[in-house]
Amino acid sequence: MRRLLLISLLGLAACGTPYERCNRDAANLYSKAMQERTEIAKDLARGFTYSTDWETRMRWDVCGSHHGYLHYCWRRDTEPVTRRVPVNPEELHRRDAELEAQLPQLRRDAAAGQAECRRRYPAEVEAAVPPPASAG
Template sequence: MRRNTALALCLAPVLALAACGTPQERCISRNTSEYRTVSSLLAEVEGNLSRGYAWDERQVVRTRFAQCERVIRDHEGKAQISTYGCWRDYVDVERFRVPIDPAAETRKRDGLVERQAALTRGANAAVAACRAAYPEET
């Protein structure tokens, strides 16, 4: 396992709860966001290269039969709920394969590896600084 991947795996549990986490976790999340973004993009590109294609998504509107309700008032003005069958539109997300240019993906991967290596030292320093600034009580 590469050292960069190990750092990403070590940060993952801490960053998963960053929004509602401790001050230390929020500090780490704030200061390692670019590193995490580059790591995520690198994982996606490596997956594309290993599969030979990329995934993309599109929204598709579909129609399905559903139960609808309406309020009907009787002659005294009391509300009665009536159900009936109706057609409703809903949005579905479809994943589909997209062909890739392996040479372009390889260049993209190489650039991301370089960028990740450049960010690793800063991310490690930020994690150490956050841990020093916000020690967690056990």
């Protein structure tokens, strides 16, 4: 029972404080846009992107044994198959330009959301800021 309680508390602590969650949620759209721009830059530099599909294949496999003899049967295996897919540079440049145009507004929204978080959780903000170093 104690282990379950400790695991639950660790899981809860991993989520962060309400102030940290609020900050993370406020900056979520901005950080996703920045991640997408990074991914676009990588795809443009490589000239391709990766696509993962799941494929089901039949496989001849050992199903068991009976009286020392192995029995075989067909089994389904579903596996991820990753392939290179060529990119459309014009489309990626267009999407990158769209994101670049949206970034200032997303940055302002994130800053406003984080300011709201500081207003909503002032005690946690004070606890997060270290006290000034004493001169001495």
